[in-house]
Amino acid sequence: MDMPDTVTSTEASASGSLDGDYDDAAGYYTPGAPLVDAKAPSGPIAERWQNRKFEARLVNPANRRKLDIIIVGTGLAGASAAATLGEAGYNVKTFCYQDSPRRAHSIAAQGGINAAKNYKEDGDSVHRLFYDTVKGGDYRSRESNVYRLAEVSTNIIDQCVAQGVPFAREYGGLLDNRSFGGVQVSRTFYARGQTGQQLLIGAYQALERQVSAGTVSMYARHEMLELVVVDGKARGIIARDMVTGEIQTHLADVVVLASGGYGNVFYLSTNAMGSNVTAAWRAHRKGAYMANPCYTQIHPTCIPVTGSHQSKLTLMSESLRNDGRIWVPKNQADCDKDPRDIPEEDRDYYLERIYPSFGNLVPRDIASRAAKYQCDDGRGVGPEVDGTRRGVYLDFADAIERLGRQAVETKYGNLFDMYARITGEDPYQVPMRIYPAVHYVMGGLWVDYDLQSTIPGLFVTGEANFSDHGANRLGASALMQGLADGYFVLPHTIRDYLADGPFERISEDHPAVVEARESVTSRIEHFLTVNGERSVDSYHRELGNIMWEYCGMERTETGLKKAIDLIRGLKEDFYRNVKVLGSAETLNQSLEKAGRVADFFELGELMCIDALNRRESCGGHFRGESQTEDGEALRHDEEYAYVSAWEWAGEDSIPILHKEDLVYTAIEMKQRSYK
Amino acid sequence: MNLTLKIWRQPDAASAGAMHTYQLADVSEDMSFLEMLDVLNEQLNDQGEEPIAFDSDCREGICGTCGLMINGEAHGPEVTTTCQLHMRSFSDGETITIEPWRSDAFPVIKDLVVDRSAFDRIIQQGGYISVNTGSAPEAHSVPVPKDDADRAFNVATCISCGACVAACPNGSASLFMGAKVTHLGLLPQGQPERDERVVNMVAQHDHEGFGGCTNIGACTAACPKEIPLDVISQLNKDLRTAIRNGH
Ligand SMILES: Cc1cc2nc3c(=O)[nH]c(=O)nc-3n(C[C@H](O)[C@H](O)[C@H](O)COP(=O)(O)OP(=O)(O)OC[C@H]3O[C@@H](n4cnc5c(N)ncnc54)[C@H](O)[C@@H]3O)c2cc1C
Ligand code: SF4
Ligand code: FES
Numbered sequence: 001m002d003m004p005d006t007v008t009s010t011e012a013s014a015s016g017s018l019d020g021d022y023d024d025a026a027g028y029y030t031p032g033a034p035l036v037d038a039k040a041p042s043g044p045i046a047e048r049w050q051n052r053k054f055e056a057r058l059v060n061p062a063n064r065r066k067l068d069i070i071i072v073g074t075g076l077a078g079a080s081a082a083a084t085l086g087e088a089g090y091n092v093k094t095f096c097y098q099d100s101p102r103r104a105h106s107i108a109a110q111g112g113i114n115a116a117k118n119y120k121e122d123g124d125s126v127h128r129l130f131y132d133t134v135k136g137g138d139y140r141s142r143e144s145n146v147y148r149l150a151e152v153s154t155n156i157i158d159q160c161v162a163q164g165v166p167f168a169r170e171y172g173g174l175l176d177n178r179s180f181g182g183v184q185v186s187r188t189f190y191a192r193g194q195t196g197q198q199l200l201i202g203a204y205q206a207l208e209r210q211v212s213a214g215t216v217s218m219y220a221r222h223e224m225l226e227l228v229v230v231d232g233k234a235r236g237i238i239a240r241d242m243v244t245g246e247i248q249t250h251l252a253d254v255v256v257l258a259s260g261g262y263g264n265v266f267y268l269s270t271n272a273m274g275s276n277v278t279a280a281w282r283a284h285r286k287g288a289y290m291a292n293p294c295y296t297q298i299h300p301t302c303i304p305v306t307g308s309h310q311s312k313l314t315l316m317s318e319s320l321r322n323d324g325r326i327w328v329p330k331n332q333a334d335c336d337k338d339p340r341d342i343p344e345e346d347r348d349y350y351l352e353r354i355y356p357s358f359g360n361l362v363p364r365d366i367a368s369r370a371a372k373y374q375c376d377d378g379r380g381v382g383p384e385v386d387g388t389r390r391g392v393y394l395d396f397a398d399a400i401e402r403l404g405r406q407a408v409e410t411k412y413g414n415l416f417d418m419y420a421r422i423t424g425e426d427p428y429q430v431p432m433r434i435y436p437a438v439h440y441v442m443g444g445l446w447v448d449y450d451l452q453s454t455i456p457g458l459f460v461t462g463e464a465n466f467s468d469h470g471a472n473r474l475g476a477s478a479l480m481q482g483l484a485d486g487y488f489v490l491p492h493t494i495r496d497y498l499a500d501g502p503f504e505r506i507s508e509d510h511p512a513v514v515e516a517r518e519s520v521t522s523r524i525e526h527f528l529t530v531n532g533e534r535s536v537d538s539y540h541r542e543l544g545n546i547m548w549e550y551c552g553m554e555r556t557e558t559g560l561k562k563a564i565d566l567i568r569g570l571k572e573d574f575y576r577n578v579k580v581l582g583s584a585e586t587l588n589q590s591l592e593k594a595g596r597v598a599d600f601f602e603l604g605e606l607m608c609i610d611a612l613n614r615r616e617s618c619g620g621h622f623r624g625e626s627q628t629e630d631g632e633a634l635r636h637d638e639e640y641a642y643v644s645a646w647e648w649a650g651e652d653s654i655p656i657l658h659k660e661d662l663v664y665t666a667i668e669m670k671q672r673s674y675k
Numbered sequence: 676m677n678l679t680l681k682i683w684r685q686p687d688a689a690s691a692g693a694m695h696t697y698q699l700a701d702v703s704e705d706m707s708f709l710e711m712l713d714v715l716n717e718q719l720n721d722q723g724e725e726p727i728a729f730d731s732d733c734r735e736g737i738c739g740t741c742g743l744m745i746n747g748e749a750h751g752p753e754v755t756t757t758c759q760l761h762m763r764s765f766s767d768g769e770t771i772t773i774e775p776w777r778s779d780a781f782p783v784i785k786d787l788v789v790d791r792s793a794f795d796r797i798i799q800q801g802g803y804i805s806v807n808t809g810s811a812p813e814a815h816s817v818p819v820p821k822d823d824a825d826r827a828f829n830v831a832t833c834i835s836c837g838a839c840v841a842a843c844p845n846g847s848a849s850l851f852m853g854a855k856v857t858h859l860g861l862l863p864q865g866q867p868e869r870d871e872r873v874v875n876m877v878a879q880h881d882h883e884g885f886g887g888c889t890n891i892g893a894c895t896a897a898c899p900k901e902i903p904l905d906v907i908s909q910l911n912k913d914l915r916t917a918i919r920n921g922h
Contacts, residue, residue, distance in 0.1 A: 066882055083808065084808040100792070100795050102739075105733065108737050157814045159809075159811045161817075162806040163804050163863055164858065166828035166858070169821045173824075192828060205803035206801065208795060209805060225679050225769065273735045274732050307703060309706045329689075421753075421755055421759050423705075487809075581726070587728050587784055587785040589728055
């Protein structure tokens with residue numbers, strides 16, 4: 001379906017007439033009032049951010065140190081915000097669950113960070129980065145937010161270079177770039193295969209500088225377990241000191257969540273072991289809407305699963321697709337052969353065959369689904385797990401011949417080493433085996449243009465919010481977003497809110513504070529006293545299987561409904577039958593996990609309901625019922641050009657769906673085609 | 676494979692610890708070392724014994740959270756992090772001893788978990804370049820020779836795991852510090868604070884109770900990121916220059 005006229009399409013959905021026949025989620029939710037972003041800027045798109053910055057009120061430097069800011073998370077989004085707000089003179093407290101802020105999962109990002117510097121003179125510009133990001137997001141993101149992201153991207157690189165981030169450079173001493181999945185310009189800045197690490201160390205060092213200056217207090221090994229809302233405003237958090245078990249109350253004028261993504265709802269993902277939804281979910285239960293929770297990105301290039309002991313999946317950066325060629329044997333009989341013995345004519349380079357113009361560089365969702373189809377079709381490679389070979393080859397033989405081993409080593413050395421270490425195979429000799437894995441979530445807490453959630457005084461940045469990537473994220477854009485939010489966006493928008501502060505002091509025995517603290521302690525007490533039969537991990541693994549099976553790469557009405565039933569049953573069993581040993585007063589990793597898994601159950605159910613409601617295929621969300629004759633994703637702009645913002649309606653009620661219409665004025669909606 | 680595991684257990688910082696022995700059967704060689712411990716923990720949980728506490732997060736060798744003394748070696752027998760070590764490096768019937776990092780500056784919190792916050796405090800004393808957000812010049816206004824940039828990157832890959840300290844008979848963190856001082860010292864942006872940085876970081880290092888470096892080289896051998904020993908020479912050189920310059 002081609003959408004020549006965007007305005008009509010959004011008007012059509014604005015009328016809100018969802019054909020009853022298509023509402024698969026009827027009965028699973030209550031329709032709510034439409035949602036509008038009250039901070040949405042107007043005027044020419046290129047002037048919107050400048051105008052907003054000008055209109056946002058200033059806070060007198062002398063007042064800043066009287067204003068307390070809590071930031072949960074020290075990844076790119078949190079550390080950059082903490083450093084910047086500390087430099088501005090606010091009184092900042094930051095929290096992370098790791099033992100050091102520098103270990104936030106941003107550290108694991110490999111491939112790079114986009115910026116519209118146009119250093120290659122290859123036709124890049126702010127507008128093109130904006131265009132690519134909206135298109136990559138399959139027209140399900142907010143155009144004003146995305147434009148701003150593209151606009152500030154260039155400042156990020158300047159800032160990081162000044163901090164001493166050792167980006168890759170050319171012989172002339174200037175910065176090098178590469179091109180990344182799905183785009184045709186070279187705008188990705190990188191530090192070998194460890195870009196996230198280097199960017200995070202830059203932000204971490206800036207943060208530690210503020211700790212030393214006394215503007216930021218750092219609470220490592222502290223987990224936020226509840227949000228404190230007083231008179232409708234976010235005023236603090238309840239955190240557990242993970243070493244002593246102490247339940248602490250931290251109050252402030254404003255709270256920022258930069259707590260990362262929730263991909264671990266799938267149990268196996270490329271996220272860190274501790275990545276969780278708890279911070280966001282607790283806020284959701286207190287009134288922050290959750291937007292597009294079903295939008296999940298499944299990354300095509302991960303190391304395949306080897307068995308049931310698997311605790312996480314490892315990503316091989318998709319920059320590998322620039323030089324590696326993906327194939328499977330044409331004949332099932334060849335699947336267990338040494339790949340080097342399979343002659344050229346018996347190999348199916350299926351991406352190059354189906355998508356001749358983009359080949360191995362098609363977007364992530366297309367590459368992932370294509371791999372799944374090859375394996376479902378019995379042409380997968382590698383070990384059989386549960387009866388199927390789930391892997392395809394990523395072959396560097398041509399690249400090594402063309403560029404030489406040295407050049408390949410320089411570009412991808414650490415990735416090859418990592419692969420060899422994990423699999424025991426040498427990718428310089430034998431093609432790598434890869435398979436898709438959950439990698440990133442585009443969904444997250446709903447925020448307005450100012451990055452403020454539906455709870456006044458609660459701001460959300462980085463992967464924890466939903467705003468910039470629509471239904472799919474382009475490679476190298478999450479690092480850009482995290483740093484854009486933290487260095488350049490939030491520090492401006494938050495001041496408009498803080499200009500009304502400092503707010504009235506609240507005491508620790510305010511009923512809302514007491515209630516929040518009690519809900520935390522009673523939950524902990526519950527987990528430690530159930531004394532059932534099954535470990536937390538066993539529940540988490542089972543939940544993950546349900547999510548992967550029914551809410552993974554392909555979703556259908558029957559599958560999703562089944563998943564919801566299964567999740568509800570499993571959750572009930574979890575509360576009755578989980579076994580958490582140890583005490584609340586010391587480090588207790590089972591207890592930490594129990595709280596996180598409990599929240600994943602509720603999130604998982606909402607993801608399925610959200611996926612059920614969206615009977616279209618867009619970006620990373622592929623509904624089996626909505627595809628073209630040749631199996632490509634089919635979007636339905638008339639019905640679904642909206643953001644799904646879900647309101648928590650209480651423990652025993654179904655969630656409420658608010659729709660925010662997406663309006664495009666600076667860009668025309670087009671059906672994606674990578675053929 | 677079947678293994679005998681001797682593991683340090685300590686309820687908390689204040690209590691005494693001891694080695695406990697466990698048997699683990701049917702370990703696959705494709706498991707990572709930490710997945711092997713996960714399997715043991717599931718077994719313990721089923722039997723009603725509290726699982727063993729150990730740190731890990733990314734499990735990809737990049738966050739620096741994991742770290743165990745395995746048969747007396749920091750991160751075990753391979754040049755990698757504990758989380759990236761796989762069971763194919765061990766053999767059937769083997770006895771493996773597993774202990775936390777041992778260093779006065781890294782007190783044990785519980786079982787195999789230690790407190791490495793001293794590293795953050797060293798960085799607070801100058802392991803950064805002072806540049807407020809928004810005040811940076813255009814990135815291309817200062818070219819950096821490729822060799823310097825590459826070398827800065829190589830030493831900036833330190834993951835702050837603490838293996839160097841655990842391996843060092845003196846409990847010195849010189850390799851960790853040398854890596855940071857060298858990274859920032861190679862870049863034009865790092866020059867203005869160069870003298871002050873090294874002096875303050877070293878002072879904090881000594882204050883935290885880390886030992887002095889006597890050039891043994893056990894740190895480099897244990898370092899999963901292969902940070903070279905010459906960063907310590909650079910550290911000493913920078914320190915001498917700073918003192919000569921009156922810092
Ligand atoms: C393996 C991998 C590779 C990637 N590669 C790229 C890439 O090349 N380019 C790109 O652009 N993007 C990449 N991404 C995506 C990108 O890295 C992330 O989206 C981004 O770094 C998220 O940053 P963040 O600051 O929002 O969250 P994170 O870095 O995940 O930080 C979350 C923070 O919140 C804290 N936290 C969470 N919950 C709590 C709680 N309850 N209490 C207290 N603290 C809490 C954590 O301690 C942590 O400090 C990759 C992601 C992965 C997993
Ligand atoms: S220098 Fe090496 S061993 Fe020491 S903390 Fe850094 S990475 Fe770990
Ligand atoms: S867990 Fe991150 S380096 Fe080992």
